[in-house]
Amino acid sequence: xxxxxxxxxxxxxxxxxxxxxEALAEQNAVRQVVSSKPGxxxxxxxxxxxxxxxxxxxxxxxxxxxxPYKASHGIFVRENAAQAHIATNEVPEVIRSRLVSLRCFDxxxxxxxxxxxxxxxxxxxxSRAFDDQTVAYAHIHNAKPGCFAAAVERVVT
Numbered sequence: 001x002x003x004x005x006x007x008x009x010x011x012x013x014x015x016x017x018x019x020x021x022e023a024l025a026e027q028n029a030v031r032q033v034v035s036s037k038p039g040x041x042x043x044x045x046x047x048x049x050x051x052x053x054x055x056x057x058x059x060x061x062x063x064x065x066x067x068p069y070k071a072s073h074g075i076f077v078r079e080n081a082a083q084a085h086i087a088t089n090e091v092p093e094v095i096r097s098r099l100v101s102l103r104c105f106d107x108x109x110x111x112x113x114x115x116x117x118x119x120x121x122x123x124x125x126x127s128r129a130f131d132d133q134t135v136a137y138a139h140i141h142n143a144k145p146g147c148f149a150a151a152v153e154r155v156v157t
Contacts, residue, residue, distance in 0.1 A: 032057055042078040045083070063139065102129065
């Protein structure tokens, strides 16, 4: 089954870089300069930030659905991020290169399946998961730090 990994929209975060550090702190966010690569995966560009780049680390509600699985976690956004455009069935390197968990949800936002795997095995796992029509969407998380990586939707042709 075909799928689409969804990067977060740049327009939702671009304004943060104009805020002072104090204003960011009021929003539970912090400006950082990247000191090592890999390790700072941008959820807009779907690339690891380069050493010396400025990023904002902020809390993002990635599971807003009304269920016990409602959740938020820290994510990074690069200051000069270009909006990623990910092709159908493509898994970006920033995800392929990590140990990830795939969490599958039904239409009621209840988790109905989950697994952990190397990122380079993810495409097949997503495709198989979407063969089950009770899976409405999925989320990818980095397994070690545990942060949200991306949402995944079924592509209907």
